[in-house]
Amino acid sequence: MKPVSLIQFLIEERRAGNINAELSLLIEVVARACKRIGVATGKGALGGVLGEAGTGNIQGEAQKKLDVISNEILLEANAWGGHLAACASEEMEDPQQIPDGYPKGQHLLLFDPLDGSSNIDVNISVGTIFSVLRCPDGVTEPKAEHFLQPGTTQLAAGYVVYGPSTVLVLTFGYGTHEFTLDREVGSFILSRRGIRIPEATAEFAINMSNQRHWQAPMQRYVGELLAGKEGPRGKDFNMRWVASMVADVHRIVTRGGVFYYPLDAKIEKQGGKLRLMYEANPMAFIVEQAGGAATTGRQRIMELQPGGLHQRVPVFLGSKAEVEVATHYHLEADGALG
Numbered sequence: 001m002k003p004v005s006l007i008q009f010l011i012e013e014r015r016a017g018n019i020n021a022e023l024s025l026l027i028e029v030v031a032r033a034c035k036r037i038g039v040a041t042g043k044g045a046l047g048g049v050l051g052e053a054g055t056g057n058i059q060g061e062a063q064k065k066l067d068v069i070s071n072e073i074l075l076e077a078n079a080w081g082g083h084l085a086a087c088a089s090e091e092m093e094d095p096q097q098i099p100d101g102y103p104k105g106q107h108l109l110l111f112d113p114l115d116g117s118s119n120i121d122v123n124i125s126v127g128t129i130f131s132v133l134r135c136p137d138g139v140t141e142p143k144a145e146h147f148l149q150p151g152t153t154q155l156a157a158g159y160v161v162y163g164p165s166t167v168l169v170l171t172f173g174y175g176t177h178e179f180t181l182d183r184e185v186g187s188f189i190l191s192r193r194g195i196r197i198p199e200a201t202a203e204f205a206i207n208m209s210n211q212r213h214w215q216a217p218m219q220r221y222v223g224e225l226l227a228g229k230e231g232p233r234g235k236d237f238n239m240r241w242v243a244s245m246v247a248d249v250h251r252i253v254t255r256g257g258v259f260y261y262p263l264d265a266k267i268e269k270q271g272g273k274l275r276l277m278y279e280a281n282p283m284a285f286i287v288e289q290a291g292g293a294a295t296t297g298r299q300r301i302m303e304l305q306p307g308g309l310h311q312r313v314p315v316f317l318g319s320k321a322e323v324e325v326a327t328h329y330h331l332e333a334d335g336a337l338g
């Protein structure tokens with residue numbers, strides 16, 4: 001069959017009425033920016049881009065040079081196209097306005113420019129995650145409050161993983177699709193249409209070093225997975241943890257599995273580790289559109305009403321039946337099952 005490029009796919013989606021011309025342009029621009037980020041990350045030590053930038057981001061975390069570079073690439077690429085009302089980045093405290101005199105559009109773009117950046121220096125996959133919302137009618141200078149929409153209102157979400165190959169995974173709410181970058185030609189080519197995550201799995205991803213800090217239902221759930229065939233689950237489970245959410249989620253989107261970053265005593269005050277607007281919501285949309293599930297352990301992630309641009313939440317996502325077991329244990333422990 002003839003290869004389908006991202007551009008051709010976007011034309012098909014427009015014809016089907018799933019997206020408008022402005023959203024199509026937005027995705028093209030983001031994909032182009034991600035190709036540039038892929039080139040920068042791919043240069044490694046030769047590009048002089050490894051190591052710390054010597055600055056901190058809004059989350060109080062040390063920024064890598066590539067965090068800063070990737071953020072600038074995405075901001076610069078999206079400033080002039082006329083498809084955006086504003087954008088927000090995990091790396092910046094406040095939303096970025098479109099410069100005066102530039103055309104503006106109807107969309108709000110949120111992104112984590114380089115997720116898993118602590119892995120860059122050791123040459124392990126990193127990625128970009130993004131989410132697209134509609135700018136509320138009549139708002140010309142969007143502020144943080146205008147971005148605070150539940151994940152169910154997302155118009156699009158995607159991630160790009162910079163790994164052995166560069167892969168874009170995308171949803172508009174009509175299934176989840178994968179594109180692989182043909183590096184010689186410079187185009188993203190459709191490699192999987194209508195991805196389905198198997199409902200059941202025997203593989204889980206979690207940072208086990210936090211075990212002693214977890215809440216009781218998480219202790220019980222993972223304890224049962226580790227007990228394997230001899231335990232109540234009656235089967236052996238395998239474990240993987242890349243510590244790059246994009247890479248862990250991409251494995252789940254490819255062969256199933258579950259990913260957990262639960263609440264624990266160390267991070268209880270901040271509400272979780274991962275960010276609702278830049279990580280949890282877009283990944284939840286992608287996973288749900290592939291037949292998986294995404295919860296906080298207690299409720300569906302996409303139904304949360306965001307309280308802040310940089311809000312953090314617990315994340316349970318992946319193969320539906322398994323996420324349901326873990327969520328059930330939490331609700332049962334809370335006495336919320338009636």
Ligand code: AHG
Pocket residue numbers: 061114115116117118119207243244245246248273
């Ligand atoms: P960062 O972008 O600061 O490197 O954070 C990475 C995120 C996410 O990608 C990953 O799943 C998780 O943090 C890993 O956290 P731990 O290091 O606590 O395992």
